[in-house]
Amino acid sequence: MNMLTKIALCLAPLAAASAADAPGVVIWKSGDLKAYQQKLAAKLSPQKVASEKINDFGNHYAMIAHREGTGEAEVHDMWTDLFVIETGEATLVIGGKLKNGKVTAPGEQRAASIDGGEKHKVSAGDVVHIPAKVAHHMLVDGGKQVTYFVIKVETK
Numbered sequence: 001m002n003m004l005t006k007i008a009l010c011l012a013p014l015a016a017a018s019a020a021d022a023p024g025v026v027i028w029k030s031g032d033l034k035a036y037q038q039k040l041a042a043k044l045s046p047q048k049v050a051s052e053k054i055n056d057f058g059n060h061y062a063m064i065a066h067r068e069g070t071g072e073a074e075v076h077d078m079w080t081d082l083f084v085i086e087t088g089e090a091t092l093v094i095g096g097k098l099k100n101g102k103v104t105a106p107g108e109q110r111a112a113s114i115d116g117g118e119k120h121k122v123s124a125g126d127v128v129h130i131p132a133k134v135a136h137h138m139l140v141d142g143g144k145q146v147t148y149f150v151i152k153v154e155t156k
Contacts (some may be wrong), residue, residue: 018022026055028064029148033064033086040066047071048140051150055086059152068145073098073114077107080153081130088146089123091139098135113137124147131155 038048048069055062067090075098083092096116101109114137122128130136132155140146 016083022038024057028054028062030086033149034147036064037066037087040064040147041068041145044068045071063150063152064147065150066145066147067138067140070130070137070139072110072112073101073135074111075101075109075135076122076132076152078132078154079107080132080155080156081153082153083122083124083126083128083130083134084149085122085124085128086149087124088140089121089144090146092120092122092128092143093117093129093137093139094134117156123134125142 036052040052043050044066049065049067049071051063052066053061053063064086073093091113095118096114098109098111099110099113099115104110114135117135117137119139120128138146
């Protein structure tokens, strides 16, 4: 099954309903998502990373992330990530193993970097699907930034 088919299956319940009368339907307008870049830039951590959960639907939720620097590598045991790059560019390392990973929450591990993995350049308009249990790390070069919409889907 290709990535676009997976995304369509995840979003099909939302598309099947009318926004005017169906509970749980949310439409995120492009301009609203892009506005998060400035809002989150004002809240950057020392690693120059900020994120905000914008909706929770039980078995999945949506958030926005903004990075002006490289954060930590991570692995989620029970969450699949879907990224839609809104602005900017980065290098996404996918696969490999966390280097000296530490459990940060149940089913969540983080590390400073990944041993192995494949590097992929991502930029505005790109969509990325990362299954649960796959290490990933967003690398942001100095002077660059990236803002991306995330759907995290719980997987069993």
